Amino acid sequence: MSPWSAATPGMPIDAIDTPSLVLDLDAFDRNGALMSEWLSACDLRLRPHAKSHKTPEIARRQLAAGAVGICCQKVSEAAVFVDAGIGDILITNQVVGPAKLARLAALAGRARIGVLVDHPDQVRPLAHAVTAAGTAIDVYIEVNVGGRCGIGVGEGLVSLARMVGECARLKLAGLQVYHGPAQHMRDAQERAAAIVKAGEAARAAQRLIQEAGLPCPLVTGAGTGTFWHERDSGIWGELQPGSYIFMDRDYADNRRGEADPRFEHALFVLTTVMSRPSPDRAIVDAGLKASSVDSGMPVVWQRPELRYLKASDEHGVIDCSSAPAVALGDRLMLVPGHCDPTVNLYDEMIAVRGGIVESIWPISARGAAL
Amino acid sequence: MSPWSAATPGMPIDAIDTPSLVLDLDAFDRNGALMSEWLSACDLRLRPHAKSHKTPEIARRQLAAGAVGICCQKVSEAAVFVDAGIGDILITNQVVGPAKLARLAALAGRARIGVLVDHPDQVRPLAHAVTAAGTAIDVYIEVNVGGRCGIGVGEGLVSLARMVGECARLKLAGLQVYHGPAQHMRDAQERAAAIVKAGEAARAAQRLIQEAGLPCPLVTGAGTGTFWHERDSGIWGELQPGSYIFMDRDYADNRRGEADPRFEHALFVLTTVMSRPSPDRAIVDAGLKASSVDSGMPVVWQRPELRYLKASDEHGVIDCSSAPAVALGDRLMLVPGHCDPTVNLYDEMIAVRGGIVESIWPISARGAAL
Numbered sequence: 248m249s250p251w252s253a254a255t256p257g258m259p260i261d262a263i264d265t266p267s268l269v270l271d272l273d274a275f276d277r278n279g280a281l282m283s284e285w286l287s288a289c290d291l292r293l294r295p296h297a298k299s300h301k302t303p304e305i306a307r308r309q310l311a312a313g314a315v316g317i318c319c320q321k322v323s324e325a326a327v328f329v330d331a332g333i334g335d336i337l338i339t340n341q342v343v344g345p346a347k348l349a350r351l352a353a354l355a356g357r358a359r360i361g362v363l364v365d366h367p368d369q370v371r372p373l374a375h376a377v378t379a380a381g382t383a384i385d386v387y388i389e390v391n392v393g394g395r396c397g398i399g400v401g402e403g404l405v406s407l408a409r410m411v412g413e414c415a416r417l418k419l420a421g422l423q424v425y426h427g428p429a430q431h432m433r434d435a436q437e438r439a440a441a442i443v444k445a446g447e448a449a450r451a452a453q454r455l456i457q458e459a460g461l462p463c464p465l466v467t468g469a470g471t472g473t474f475w476h477e478r479d480s481g482i483w484g485e486l487q488p489g490s491y492i493f494m495d496r497d498y499a500d501n502r503r504g505e506a507d508p509r510f511e512h513a514l515f516v517l518t519t520v521m522s523r524p525s526p527d528r529a530i531v532d533a534g535l536k537a538s539s540v541d542s543g544m545p546v547v548w549q550r551p552e553l554r555y556l557k558a559s560d561e562h563g564v565i566d567c568s569s570a571p572a573v574a575l576g577d578r579l580m581l582v583p584g585h586c587d588p589t590v591n592l593y594d595e596m597i598a599v600r601g602g603i604v605e606s607i608w609p610i611s612a613r614g615a616a617l
Numbered sequence: 618m619s620p621w622s623a624a625t626p627g628m629p630i631d632a633i634d635t636p637s638l639v640l641d642l643d644a645f646d647r648n649g650a651l652m653s654e655w656l657s658a659c660d661l662r663l664r665p666h667a668k669s670h671k672t673p674e675i676a677r678r679q680l681a682a683g684a685v686g687i688c689c690q691k692v693s694e695a696a697v698f699v700d701a702g703i704g705d706i707l708i709t710n711q712v713v714g715p716a717k718l719a720r721l722a723a724l725a726g727r728a729r730i731g732v733l734v735d736h737p738d739q740v741r742p743l744a745h746a747v748t749a750a751g752t753a754i755d756v757y758i759e760v761n762v763g764g765r766c767g768i769g770v771g772e773g774l775v776s777l778a779r780m781v782g783e784c785a786r787l788k789l790a791g792l793q794v795y796h797g798p799a800q801h802m803r804d805a806q807e808r809a810a811a812i813v814k815a816g817e818a819a820r821a822a823q824r825l826i827q828e829a830g831l832p833c834p835l836v837t838g839a840g841t842g843t844f845w846h847e848r849d850s851g852i853w854g855e856l857q858p859g860s861y862i863f864m865d866r867d868y869a870d871n872r873r874g875e876a877d878p879r880f881e882h883a884l885f886v887l888t889t890v891m892s893r894p895s896p897d898r899a900i901v902d903a904g905l906k907a908s909s910v911d912s913g914m915p916v917v918w919q920r921p922e923l924r925y926l927k928a929s930d931e932h933g934v935i936d937c938s939s940a941p942a943v944a945l946g947d948r949l950m951l952v953p954g955h956c957d958p959t960v961n962l963y964d965e966m967i968a969v970r971g972g973i974v975e976s977i978w979p980i981s982a983r984g985a986a987l
Contacts (some may be wrong), residue, residue: 249693249721249985257904264716264987298930320931322900323619325852340931343891343946346634350621365892368945395891395932396900418863419941427929440876510885522735522766530766532713535958536924536986541910541928558911559797560668560957561690561710562765576713583739587930588905591675591962594984614983616906616931617634 248594258604265519266533266579268593268610270493272600274513278492282313285508287476294318294337294467296489299587301594301612303331305492316359318487320518322351323617329358331611337361337387337467339423339487341369341396347617348372361385365398367410374414385420386411387467392445393427400452408456408463408524421465422456424449425487429498430472431542435504442473446480453482463496471498475507495586497542515548516581516589517597518563523575527568531579534558538581539588545581555581618964628974631948634891636903636965639950640863642933642970644883648862653682655878659848664688664837665705666859669957671982672966673701675862685728688857692721699728701981707757707837709740709793709857711766717987720744721857722750730777731755733793735768737780744784755779757837760822762815763797770822778833780828791835792826794819795857795943801844801867801912805874812843816850823852839869845877865956867912885918885950885969886959888933893945897938901949904928908951909958915951925951 253267264270286293288495295309298320306317306328314333314556319325325333325336341363342351354360355377364370364386377384388407391397398404411419429441449466456463467485471494475485489499493514503509518533535558538545547553552569563581567573590596591613598606622635633639656663665679668690676698676824685948686705686871689695695706711733712721724730725747732758734740747754758777761767768774781789799811807847819836837855839847841864847853860868875880888903905928908915915933917923923938937943953959960966962985968976 249987251693251987253987262716264713266986297633300664323621326620340902341891342902344635344889346632355742356895357899366945391894395929395934396894398894421765440862521711524735524761524766524768530711532710532986533908535911535955536961536984539905539909539911543906558764564765577735580707585905592984592986611618613618614906614962616636617619617964 251596252603252607254494254597254607256604260599260602260604261578263517263604264596265517266537267517268579268590268596269515269517270596270598271513271515272553272598272605274511275492278494278510278513279308279617281510282491282507286313291478291483292485294487296339296486296487296584297328297612299326299489299493299590301590301610301615302608303328303333303435303611304608306331306333308454313486321616322347322354323615324612325360326354327612327615329354329469333358335359339363339425341365342373343369345372348376349380351545352382354420355382355384356380357432358387359550361387361420363387363389363398364407364411365391366408370407370410370414374417377416378427383416383418386417387421387423389423391449392424392448393429395427400448400455405455406454408461409459411460412504416424419462421463422449422452422465423468424466424483425468425470426473430470431501433500433502435502435507438473439476442476442480446482449482472501490586493586496546496582496584512548514581514583514586518579518581520573520575520577520579523573525564526571529565529573531563531565533563533581536592537594538583539585541588542585545583548580548582553579621975622965623751624967624974624977625892626683626974626976628972630972633887633967633974635887635948636835636907637887638960638966639885639887640966640968641883641885642687642968642975644881645862646884648864648880649678649682651878651880652861654685660697661848661853662855664855666709666855666857667698667982668694669859669863669960670761671960671980671985672978673698673703673981674978676701685773685855692717692724694982695730696720696724697982699724703728709733711735711955712743715742719750722746722752722754723755725752726750729755731757731790732779733757733780735759735766737759737777740777740780740784740951744787747786748957753786753788756787757791757793759793760818762794762818763799765797766942767781770818770825775829777829782831785884789832791833791837792819792822793838794853795835795840796843800840800883801871803870803872805872805877808843809846812846812850816852819852828887842871860956866916866952866954882918882952884953884956885916886953888949889949890943890945890947890949891957893943896935898942899937899943901933901935902931902969903951904930904932906930906962908953909955909962911958912955916949918952923949
């Protein structure tokens with residue numbers, strides 16, 4: 248990591264070293280308040296996904312605002328949050344391999360931990376691990392609705408639920424039903440239709456399990472692109488959005504329906520123009536290692552006349568043919584294409600309010616992929 | 618970062634936790650030996666680019682094998698290597714802004730440091746910074762040959778060189794001439810032609826500066842995709858390849874001429890199959906946060922029947938329709954699409970020889986983007 252921090256508290260935003268990850272606290276607070284207000288109108292649990300922020304300070308604020316716990320995507324990521332005092336974590340992933348399962352089982356002795364299964368071969372090793380550790384764990388069966396992980400709705404699902412139910416230290420806690428591809432379908436009606444279909448699968452899966460005499464108390468899932476549709480279905484009891492606190496370019500590109508919640512961009516990559524090689528081109532110091540381009544290029548915030556064209560490791564090429572006054576040393580704010588892997592590039596998040604650095608938050612779970 | 622390491626020395630490769638970054642030391646050593654052998658047949662300096670590995674142990678090995686120094690891309694990255702005892706670093710980038718320039722100038726008091734300029738407005742602040750720090754620095758003028766940074770060949774170049782030459786603490790050390798886009802032109806003849814053209818620009822630039830009575834002792838540049846063409850030109854005196862030690866999928870996709878040096882894949886992302894949701898699909902635990910997809914998907918090493926289709930944050934989807942025996946818990950090696958930003962995701966590189974973990978190297982400059 249860098250031997251120095253990009254900022255110190257009290258510093259004006261103009262003095263922050265670049266490239267750096269800047270959180271607009273006012274926008275972040277408004278996003279949180281909008282979610283709280285929205286939740287207060289329905290009877291749903293919020294379990295925000297911490298893979299988006301990897302930052303204990305943000306998890307603490309989400310819990311203080313009413314979240315029941317957080318989601319993590321990896322065992323080591325969850326361990327960072329348990330170390331930071333978070334007491335209720337659902338790992339929304341399958342966990343395979345004896346070393347990882349032993350870590351997971353030990354973690355379940357320090358916090359309430361949930362995990363997913365979608366195959367019988369995952370259940371016995373999980374049961375062995377928690378038995379060896381003398382702990383217990385919540386188990387959610389992942390139902391395949393988005394074409395990634397998950398089991399189909401049928402007899403295999405019931406056998407899997409029965410298998411979990413037969414292990415004393417595994418608590419059959421419900422279903423994970425998350426439609427990943429629906430999050431970024433651009434058309435609002437297409438997103439809604441995908442979740443209606445996912446809801447039908449969830450309802451059928453829940454019914455099958457309950458008809459077999461097994462418990463299935465909770466359906467959990469949903470993301471920033473669709474969570475109000477999961478509410479509308481009446482099937483989900485818990486929602487897992489992560490990006491709503493930040494809003495990246497990719498989510499903002501979704502066309503929204505009139506009643507959809509509208510979150511603001513709160514997370515930015517601050518960058519400096521370091522070369523001005525031709526009238527139409529400015530080169531900034533934020534490239535691939537400062538803003539993940541897996542979901543497309545970042546956009547330049549509040550400067551629609553500038554276009555971020557392409558990135559190499561530590562360079563970004565900006566088309567400034569419509570803004571010839573852009574000069575060496577000018578500072579720009581980028582809205583990342585995809586916030587989750589962008590956050591994962593940084594060791595610190597610089598929390599700014601009214602143009603002044605208020606705090607610097609360690610992104611403690613950055614790189615925790617094990 | 619993860620609270621635990623993925624491996625311990627002496628462990629068999631099968632016991633390494635995943636996803637993790639694995640270096641095949643035998644292949645790495647052969648790549649280094651091939652480069653040394655190749656260099657011994659010509660009179661060129663090697664200054665490998667450390668942005669690819671960010672790992673002091675690798676820099677030390679490169680210097681021990683005859684490199685004159687290393688390149689870095691950022692001031693904070695260079696600072697990590699100076700802290701690790703590396704004494705000669707060229708920052709192949711423009712450095713803009715007072716905070717960064719003060720850090721750079723201070724660094725030049727601890728090691729031999731070079732930096733690029735391509736605009737008169739960069740020169741005076743740089744001179745002020747080194748004067749304030751009481752240090753001196755090598756300055757290379759970047760000539761624009763690849764459409765990114767750099768100044769054109771003409772009167773502006775001579776004025777810029779004169780400006781540098783007039784500052785007592787700036788040493789006009791030569792030209793940076795690096796053709797980025799040429800590195801990944803797939804056709805061997807197209808790559809060769811691009812470097813011939815870049816060489817003509819370099820020669821013209823050098824002549825202009827020398828005819829103005831100024832020194833221009835060295836042309837430095839080149840990358841893993843083209844460096845033998847820079848040698849053929851007779852113009853470059855120093856080469857800057859970085860990826861040759863690792864070789865990623867993107868470099869391997871270049872069609873090579875018969876006489877081109879052939880490096881091997883030495884860097885892998887080790888991953889585990891964690892879900893097997895359908896006969897044609899296996900889900901592995903290495904996604905966007907384990908292997909950068911900016912230059913396309915990774916490939917599965919020595920398993921041509923498997924195809925890595927797409928990545929989300931912590932999931933990779935593998936088409937295994939031609940290999941139905943792939944099972945939960947199976948471990949695969951991925952060749953990353955682009956090694957530089959992939960290395961930048963990890964805190965440790967697991968150096969393996971003959972299937973056994975030999976060492977674990979800290980990737981100390983990971984995330985050093987300031």
